[in-house]
Structures are given as C-alpha cells and as structure tokens.
Amino acid sequence: MSPHIDLTRTKSIAQQMSPMREFLFVGILCAAQFTTQMGLGNVLTILHVIGEGLNITNPGVLSWLIAGYSLTVGSFILISGRFGDVFGYKKMMVIGYAWFALWSMVAGLSVYSGGVLFIFARVLSGIGPAIILPNALGLLGATYAPGKRKNMIFSLFGACAPVGAVVGGCFAGLWSLLWWPWTFWTLAVALFILAILAVLILPSVPVKPEYQLLSLKEKFIDLDLLGASVGITAMILFNFAWNQAPGFGWHQAYIYVLLIIGLLMFPVFFWIELKIAPKPLLPFDALTGDVSLILGCIACGWASFGIWVYYFFQFLQILRGESPLLTIAHICPLAISGVAAAITTGRVIGRWGPGWVMFCSMCAFLTGNVLIATAPISQSYWAQTFVCAIIIPWGMDMSFPAGTLILSNTVKKEHQGMGASLVNTVVNYSISIGVGIAGTVDVQLGRGGRTKEDLLRGYRSALYLAVGLSALGMCLALLLLVKMFILGKKESRDEERETVEKSEA
Template identity: 60%
Template sequence: MSAPESGHRATEASQDEPTNFTFDHSQHRDSHYRRVPADVEKQDTPMSQSSASGISKEEEEEQAAQDLENNKERQENLRPTSTHHSLHQTNTNVSIAETLSLPRECMFVACICLAQFMTQASLGQTLAILHIIGDAFGLSDPAELSWLIAGYSLTVGTFILVAGRFGDVFGYKRMFMIGFAWFGLWSMIAGLAVYSNHVLFVFARVFTGIGPAICLPNGLAILGATYAPGPRKNMVFAMFGACAPGGSIVGAAFAGLFSLAWWPWTFWSFAIACFAIVGIGSLVIPDPPRKITQKWNTLRELAIELDLFGGLIGIIGLVLFNFAWNQAPIVGWQKAYVYVTLILGVLFILAFFYIELRVASAPLIPFSALNSDVSFVLICIACGWGCFGIWIYYTWQFLELLRYDTPLLATAQFAPVAISGALASVTTGFILAKVRPAVVMIIAMTCFTIGVILIGTAPVGQTYWAQTFVCIVVIPWGMDMSFPAATVILSNAVKKEHQGIGASLVNTLVNYSISIALGFAGTVEVHVNNGGETDSDELKGFRGAWYMAMGLAGLGLATSILFLFKGLWTDRQMARKRVAAAA
C-alpha cells in the first residue's frame, strides 16, 4: 500500500470513530491500543438502570447481557491493530518515492530509464548495420531496408495505448516486467533469423517493437504514480528523456563491434541484457497500487474495461495506414492493394475515434484531458519527432553510402548526440517549472528545424566538423526538450488512474511519427532520385526526404508559436476578469 493511500484510509477511519477516547495502557505498551469512548466508561451499569425502572429480575439479566455484548462489540470495532496505528501516523502528503532509500531510488529510476535507453538502442543497433543485415539476406532496395526500421517503430507506436490500459488494470510493474521479457525473447529470435530468411527477421523486428510498447508507458506511469508533481518529478522525467540519444549511440556502437565478428550477436547480447533487467527490476522497482481494482465476473466485463474492441480497431487502422505509406515506395502507388489499404486504414481510424467518443464506456484515450494546450503539445511532438525519424535514418545513409564511413566511424560521429542530449534533458528539468511549456516547445522545434536544415544542405565532400557536427549537437535539444515537457504536461493533466494512458499518448506519437514520417519521406525519395543509380541521384533522393523533414519541423515551430500566443492571450483575459471582479 502506498503512503498516500495509507494516509487517506487512515483519515477516513478517524472520521468514522468517536473523538473522545482513553488508552488501555497495557495494550499501548505492545504498540496496540484500545479506544474506549468516554461515554461508554461513564455509562450506568445494567443493574442500576433496571433498579430505577422496576423491571423483573429475568429482564434485568437479559438486558445486562445484551448491553454487555453491545459494549464489547463497540470496543472491538474501536480497537485498531498496530498496523492501523501506523496508518494514523502516516503523512498523507508523502509520495512513494520519499519512502525509498537513496540507493534503491537510484536503482529504481535507472531501471525505469532503461526502458527508454533500450528502446532507442534497439533502433540504433539495426540502423548502424542496416546494410550488413541487408547483404546477409540479399536485400539492396533502400525502400525494403527502411522496413527494418519502420516496422519496429510501427509496433512501438501502435501498441502503446493498449499497453498503457493493461497497466492501469493489471499493474504497472507487472506489465513493465512482461514488456522486457517480450523484448528479450523477440530480439533473440531476430538473431536466429540468420538461419532462415529476411521475412523472419522483419517479422521478428515487428514483434520486437511490442516489448518497448509495453515498457515505455508503464515505466512512465510508475514514475508518475511514484513522484508527486514538482521539480523532482520534472527532473526524473528529464532523465528518462535523456536516455534516448545515449541509447541509440550505445546500441549502434555495440552493433558495429559485433558486426566485425557476426552480426546476430548484436541481437543475442541485447536479449541477455533485457532478461537481466527483468531480474533486477523485480527487486528494486516499487509496485504502485492498481488504479482500477474492481473484479470482473465475466470476460466480457474485462474486455469492456480494457476497451479491447476499440483498441483492436485502432491498431488495425494505424497498421494499415502505416503499411500503405511504407509499402508504396517499394511497389508504387499504382498497386491497387496499396491505396485500398490506405483507405481502409483511414476508415478504421475514424471508426476508432467514433468508438472512443460515443460507444466505449472506458475509452483508451481520456479525451476530457485533451484540452487545447495538450493538443498543441501533441501536434508539436508529432511534427518534431517525425522530423527526427527522417533526419536520423537519412543521415546514417548519407554517412555510410555517400561518405563511405564504416558503422563504427558513423557511430563515433553520432556520439556527440549522447552528451548534447544529456545536457538538454538536465536543462529542461530545471526550466520546466520556471517557463511556459510553449517556450520549451518553441526552443525544441527551433532546434529540430535548424538541425535538419544543416544536414539537408551539407555537401558530400564537406568536413564533418562543419554542418554535420553542428546538426548532431543541435538536434538532441529538440528531442530532449520536447519529450520531457510533453510527458510532464500529460502526466499532470490526467488523473492518477489514467497515468498509463497519459504516458502512452506521448510515446505513441513519438514512435508512430518516426515510422509514418519514414513512409512519407520514402515516397518523396523514390519520386525524385531517378532510380538512385548514381551517388548524385541518391543524394537528390536524400535531400528530398530532408526537405520533407524541414516542412514537418516548420509546422511544429509554427504550432508552438501559436501555442505561446494562445497562452498569453488566455492570461491576459484572466487578468482582465480579476480586475473587473475586484472593481
């Protein structure tokens, strides 16, 4: 039981009990005490009452026995155990985090942050050796290779909402552990695909994405339920976001090293690390109480509470929509199944919104929390992280295919991302409580825009220390300022019973935006690269994709500026109302 809950129950108990009581000191010495109401102590005995009323002896004895039983029952109800006593001494304002020792809190936060770290490490490890994996399976078409990245991000973004609801119902810690176990299992299968073909590898990568989809929202929900709103909570969320760039670099570095021997060890070693996290996390992560605790008599009632029908419709819609955009660059839009899939995806997504708004009794998305401020933030996140997905994929291709860098050298060139991202996250943790969220978003979107413009205009023969280095330093500020800000805003906007859902919305947009933006960029690339037969044509295709990213970043920047003006206008109107009320 968490400290806040304990204090709440103690308060309720004390309100129901009489306030006048005396202590039974023999019980108090053993940390138990008996509350005996003063009016019971002063109560006349049954004999004195019967004498005054002149009733018969039999009636006197019967009345005395009844009164004695009633008094005993009342005293039993008022006698709490030592546990009950401790509840009355609990401070209702103490968060779960404040009850943990410092070493355990550090290990607990580290385990939760590993969800973000490992999610990005899994992305980075595949990105770094993408062409080595492609050569092993005989894949050379860039559009086919992009599926190895987009498929993983697709399932990460698609299943997060459902996973967040499962955490609300079955417990955040339990789902967090299940997510890492799943993560490790399918990473191991991805390595074993070397004995089969690329179909199994793509299948394994798609299913691997379900693991972080479970870990991310439930890890963030654990943090949201463990820490009270304030600077400490802001800093913890900032640390969570800071792990993203470092995770991608570490994953890419180990992939480059293992590829020197045999690339499947990249995924097998990753699986071992996931299973180790399961063991350590089960010991150090606190288990916040479930926010939805009622019992279900039938599977139908459970399905309604989980909103399985709405979740299934939403997953189908997102998968179909994403599949159409990522498949079109490979086979072309002239294939009927591509645009049919796109139309069906749009219809399923519309059906999902209808179900959530009109049908579902326990919708996956708390639309009551989606006020205009939250909506502005989510649009910024979608644009900014879509830009990031295009930037990181095509920058890796630019370094390896046009500048002919090895995976390890390209990883070394990306290494400043980790340092810059950590600084951005710490800075964000300090300033979130001091400036408007709109200001944080403007800075983040500006960094996304500047970063992609720098790489999008960089000449192939230019030194790394010019535009490439600067963009690698700038982009993490967009990532690690937008993510913590949005997470804190959503976590504080929704009720505690919806912490998993609030965390899910941010992560859904982050990862789904990466995947769908790659589909958009791939479509642009294949239409402008003239088949990509020469380095010049390949560069033309990359620049087309980067221009797409510039448009997304610019849209995010414009939205964040509108967000700021809206906030200023709202504050001005509120000030006028206060002045009018005072007058």
C-alpha cells in the same frame, strides 16, 4: 519481495525509498527508454551489414527494418498503458522486458533463416517497448508529485533516448566486426536481466479498488478491446501502406486499398471511443486545446526526426563511405548534447512553461534538418554535420519532457499509464510514418538512386520534407504561445476586476 503500496499514497513512494533503492528504481524505468532507442540505433548503424547478410538490397525494404519496429512501438502503446492501469504497472514492465528479449533473440537467430523472419521478429519485438514505455512513465508519474524533482526525473527519462541510440549503435558496430547477430543476442540477455531486476526492485502499486473487485471478464470489458483493435488496425494499415510503397511501388493496387481502409477506420475508432466504449481508451478529458497543440508539435517534430536520423546515417555511410563505427563516432555528440538538453529542460521548464520549451525544441528540429539537408558530400565533418549532431538532441529532449509532463499532470493518477501512452504513441508512430512518407519522396525524386547524384537528390528531397514538417511544428508551437499569452492577459484582467470589486465592497 517488493513492497505493496497504497495508491492513495503514491505521491510519497519516492520519499519512502532509500537512496540506493530509488536509484535502482529510476534506473530500471529509464532503461525502458534506453533499450527502446538501442533497438533503433543498433539496426540503423549496421543496416547495410544486415542487408548483406540477409540478401536484402532494396532500399525500400531496408527501411522496413526501421519503420516496422517503430510501427508496433507506436501502435500498441495506448492499449499497453490501459493494461498497466488495470493489471498493474509492475506486471506489465516484467512482461514487456521479457517479450522484447524473446524477439530480439529471434531476430539474431534469423541469420539461419532469412530476411522475412528478421522483419517479422523486428515488428514483433516493437511490442516490447510499447509495453514498457507507457508503464514506466505511468509508474514514474504515480510515484513523484509534481515539482522540480519530477521534472528532472522525466527529463532524465528523455535523455536516455539519444544515449541509448548511440550506445546501441556503438555495440552494433563492434559486434558487426565479429558477427552481426551478436548485436541482438547480447541485447536479449540484457533485457532478460532487466526483467528479473524489475521483479525484485519495482514496487507493487495495487490498482484502484474498483479494478480489484472486477472479474477477469469485466476487466477485459474495461480495457476497451474493441476500440483498441480498431485503432491499432487503422494505424497499422495506414502506416503499412506508406512504408510498403517505396519498396514495391505505388502502382500496386493493394497499397491503395490498405491506405483507404486505414483512413476509413480512424473515424470508426473515434466513434467507438465517443459513443460506445464505457471507458474510452483515450482520456478525452485531458485533450484540451493546449494539449492537442502540443501533441501536434510532437508529431511534426518527431516525424522530422525520424527522417533526419534515417537519412543522416545513409548520408554518412552511403555518400561519404563511412564505416558503422566511424558513423557512431561522428554521432556521439548526440548523446552528450542530449544529456545537457535534458538537464537544462528539467531546470527551466517550470520557469519558462511548456509553451516556450516546445517552441525551442521545434527550432532545434528545424535547424538540425536544414543543416544536414544542405551539407555538401565533400564538406568537413566539423562544419555542418557536427553542428547538426549538437543541435538536434535539443529538439528531442525538450519536446518529450514537455509533452509528458503536461499529460502526467493533467490526467488523473489512476490513468497515468494511459496519459503517458499518448506522448509515446505520437513520438514513435510519427517516426515510422515520417520514414515511410520520406521513402516515397526519396524514390520518386531520386529516380531509384541509379547514380550518386540521384542518391543525393533523393536524400535531400526527403530531408526537405523533414524541414517542412519541423517548420509546421514551429508554427503550431508559436500558435500555442499566442494562445497562452492571450489567456494569461485575460486571467490578469479578471484578477484585477475581482480586486477592484472587493475593494469597492
């Protein structure tokens, strides 16, 4: 039975653990990021194999298999983080792994039904990662005190993203040689095992006394379900419109209706959070100018990454004719470079500061997108494609730890799950919306991909959008650096003035 630990002593939880228990503890929590990206990488790798098996040939509908998953991951993270704050991180971790396992199993079983059930299962399976990601980060944030050790743990968590995507793609490529549904059935088994391990290994950190004394009705009031419902609906409608349009056309009136309703619901959500909700879903006290700039950088960078990763696979498999396994072999440097980036970030973020780390990450996103956007079809893999796979992980594994650490160190300990939710929401929602917008660019400028030249034009147009987004993120990071420099100079002058005044006194 896992130990119960007083929340007031959570900064020493890691010190109370034996090395083996801490290893398992960190492993189960990092598996949240690992399995989330497995769920993305496995479908990306065998996207066209699944399409053939389910008779899905429309590229706009195929992109839904990716965007639908990221949509629910991004949309439900905020409320899942609040559930963790109120009911406990461990409970939510167990529920999240079990939910993810259930719908991964259904996704495999959809081979007997059709594409509609598969898309439905993919969308609902995304709620599982939405539950485990913020609560894993919340538990890590509540366990480790700020310092080098915490920096390295969060960097390790970020490193699991590219590694998980590559491992998921590798297994998907292997299972596709036998029968592609096994990709999802084996993932479901692994997730069920993780749910059991979470019950046995994770410590039960009690919620704060004020939550313990609340009735179930009062807890649901404290969850801000009204704000969550409006916010989630707004994000889903806005995202659905952008991802539905490439496959079914912007001439459909309902797409405009959903897009406008979604846009109108965003200000309603902020009004509820600011004026009505007794305990807002968003920690507005943590949304300083610096944090907002960093979240803007993350949104631009990860939207460009969503476009990059989708069209990188399309470029290799459709234009270069590579098999799923060869594609994964060519993307393996992503995992190796990602681990190196995470370790480096954990070591330098305390000395450089999050501003410089974020700027470097945006430069990596920009460079990676430029390389693949300009790569000729017949060019050797070792020229631009290999270099691109080496550089792009530095954008992922520098931006994610920087944003997560800032939010974790800014919000109060009892809101760790909610604070960590913000970064994960921005990351995953940006991936989904980036793929949707790029799909429209692809369809409109690629003329439906009737010829290979049209396909290339559409892919490159989408990737040029990614270049623009990452360049915008770099500008925001540069603005953050300038702001931090000016603030640092001001603080230095204030300290000098205080020193002079004390000496004169």
